[in-house]
Every structure is written in C-alpha cells, then in structure tokens.
Amino acid sequence: MLKKLLSNPNFIYIFSFIVPFLFYSFGWSTIYPQLGINLFLFYVFTFLICAVLGIFINFTKPFNYKAINEFKPNGIILLSLYILYSVEVIYSRNLPLMGLLKGTFDYSEDSFGIPVIHTFLVSFNIFYGIYLFHQYISTYKKKLLWFFILSIIPFILQVSRSSILSILIGALIVYMLGKKIISLNLLFKTIIGAVLVFYMFGFMGNLRSGKGDPTYIPRSSGATEEFLNSAIPKEFYWSYLYIASPVANLQNNINYVKKPEGSYKDLILNECLPNFFVKFLTNGGAKEFNQINPFLNVGTIYVFSFSYLRWQGIILLFFYFIVMVNLYYLLIQKSDTYKVTGMAILFNIIIFANFHNTISYSASSMQLLYPVVFSMLNHFLNKKNNYNKEFDLSKKELQ
Numbered sequence: 001m002l003k004k005l006l007s008n009p010n011f012i013y014i015f016s017f018i019v020p021f022l023f024y025s026f027g028w029s030t031i032y033p034q035l036g037i038n039l040f041l042f043y044v045f046t047f048l049i050c051a052v053l054g055i056f057i058n059f060t061k062p063f064n065y066k067a068i069n070e071f072k073p074n075g076i077i078l079l080s081l082y083i084l085y086s087v088e089v090i091y092s093r094n095l096p097l098m099g100l101l102k103g104t105f106d107y108s109e110d111s112f113g114i115p116v117i118h119t120f121l122v123s124f125n126i127f128y129g130i131y132l133f134h135q136y137i138s139t140y141k142k143k144l145l146w147f148f149i150l151s152i153i154p155f156i157l158q159v160s161r162s163s164i165l166s167i168l169i170g171a172l173i174v175y176m177l178g179k180k181i182i183s184l185n186l187l188f189k190t191i192i193g194a195v196l197v198f199y200m201f202g203f204m205g206n207l208r209s210g211k212g213d214p215t216y217i218p219r220s221s222g223a224t225e226e227f228l229n230s231a232i233p234k235e236f237y238w239s240y241l242y243i244a245s246p247v248a249n250l251q252n253n254i255n256y257v258k259k260p261e262g263s264y265k266d267l268i269l270n271e272c273l274p275n276f277f278v279k280f281l282t283n284g285g286a287k288e289f290n291q292i293n294p295f296l297n298v299g300t301i302y303v304f305s306f307s308y309l310r311w312q313g314i315i316l317l318f319f320y321f322i323v324m325v326n327l328y329y330l331l332i333q334k335s336d337t338y339k340v341t342g343m344a345i346l347f348n349i350i351i352f353a354n355f356h357n358t359i360s361y362s363a364s365s366m367q368l369l370y371p372v373v374f375s376m377l378n379h380f381l382n383k384k385n386n387y388n389k390e391f392d393l394s395k396k397e398l399q
Helices: 002-006 009-024 037-060 074-092 096-102 117-139 142-157 161-178 184-209 216-220 236-256 264-271 303-332 339-352 362-398
Strands: none
Touching (some): 002 009, 009 037, 074 117, 074 142, 096 142, 117 142, 117 339, 117 362, 142 161, 161 184, 161 339, 184 216, 216 236, 236 303, 303 339, 303 362
C-alpha cells in the first residue's frame, strides 16, 4: 500500500506540501505570521483533488518498476560534462568552492558559468546523475556508483546545495521505486538519512553565510530565545528556514495583497512557462512579493500567482500544475529505459514546488525534457534497426 502511495505524483504532492506545515508548527522563529484559515482551506482543497486523482491513477495506470542495462558511453558523457565545467571555470575566472575557502564567495546566480549554457549544463547534469543511479541499482556495478558520485562533485565545487539535494532526493526516489515493498525499517533509515542531510545542509549554509558561526543565521532571522538556548544543534535551523519560510512568505503576501496586481497574461507568461522561453517574449523585470525578511526570498509555487490574481490566480495555477504533472506521468510510463528517471525528476519538481515555481525555473523544468527526448530517440533508433533487419532478411530471401 505504501509503495503505491509513494509511486503516485498526486500523493507525493500531498505528502510534500504537508511537510512545511509540520515544520511551521515548531515555532522557532518570531517573524513568521500566523497562518490564515483561507490558506489552510486552499491546501485542504488541493489535497482532496489530488487524493481523488491519485486513487484514479492507481486503479487505471499504476506504476511498474523496470530495471535497465548499463549505458556504455557513461564515461564519455561524464568526461564531456567535466570539460564543459572546466570551460565555465575559465570563462568565470573563479571556482565557487575556492572562493568560499578564500572568503571571496559570491552568492549570486550569475557569479559562475556561461549564461544560457550553464542552465542546460546543470539541468542535464542532474538528470544524468539520477539516470546513473538507476543504472547502479539495476546492475549493482561499483563502477556505476563511482560514476554517480562523480556526477555530484561538480555541484560540490560550485557550492550548489539545491543541485546536490536534487540529485540525492532523485536517487532516493529511484531507490524507493525499485523496492517491491517499502518496510518500516527502510522508512526509519530514510528519516535518519534525512536528518543527516538537514544537518549537513545547515553546516554548509553556515560556511557560506555565517563564516562557520552556527548562531549567525538564527539570530539574524528572528529565532526565538527558547530555540537559541535549547540543546538543538543550530545547523537544523537552516532546514527549518528553507522548509517553513516559503509558507510564511505566502501567508505574508496574502496579508498584504488586497487587490490583483497583474493579469491572466502575467500569470501565463511568468508562472506557466519556463523563464528560458519567456525571456524572448517579454522584457519584464525581476518579480517581487511581500517578504517576511529580505534574505528569505522564496514563497512556494503559488506566491506570485496570488500577487497577480489573488485566490483565482493560485487556484488556476494549481490546476495547471496538477494536470501537467499527471499528463507527464502518463507519458513517461511508455518508456522502459527512462520512466524511472523521469518519475524521480517529476517528484523532485513537485517537492521543490514548495519553495519556488519549478515550472518557470528552467533548470528544473528542462530536466523533464531529457527522459522524453531520449525515449523518442531510442524509439526512432530501434525502429530504424528493426527496419534494417527486415530489409536484410528480405534481401537474403531474394538472393
């Protein structure tokens, strides 16, 4: 039963969007607003819709896991990735990890990489890292495990925690999908692993923003005295901030926006399409919303759609998002080779929608294209090979 729930995008939406409310209940920050009944009812409404869709999908198109073979050119592809990253280092004249160690690290997104190319490179790297892990659990060849680790190292050198988390969460999803039964023991180990990841996430965050001081971020973001004086490791405050603050920002925006500040066009262009394509359609500046704190700048997938059209905006975006998610789920099931990787990426898109609009964020949404494109390419090549075989047989018969 648990396996069916965890292999369905609709139930993943429910589980992942409940988690921020659990973290919110910790009450470690003094700057979070009280959650309103309207926001609570909106989430209940989305959960009910997803529950109905999830049950329907489980009865009509349940997920079936399939192991895959090793992809022979893995080494060549990884080498190509490293060469391209080396070109980016030369272009940027810096390596983020070295900058961090020297104390000259630049946090901005444009501080490293070649514009446009970097987006493709990061999105493909995440896709391929997850695909490598699927190959590993299908064959359990140590070489593939090393390849998987090598796919993560570029993001460590870039000090890109979000990309590291994307690959690790994607790998965890692949591992879960590959299990016939998800036992309580496996769930317990997963929770322990998540706690360790939360700690390391905070540890790296302190190195980047607090110069190693574990109390810097809690004190600068309104942590309660009870938390500061508690025995809870302060590294966990980073996870609390990242997971709960988007809901706090959404609620804060709801409190301040009293009338629509945009149009349907704004909603479609800025929230329903990858920003890579939107750049060619509009010259609009950076989007803003009412934040609880200057450096807590994420507000779930719904925050900007509320600014544009208030409740109508976030309801429309929810239906667009959940329809897109289910259509992709049905489409990727046709690919034996890439459906597990595609599922893991899709679940990542849903999980990270708690923080930002993963549809409009090109580095996320573009990952969905690779399993589809490579599946179509495989289908075309197989069809061509079968045609050539049939042609050769016909030729021999004529001879």
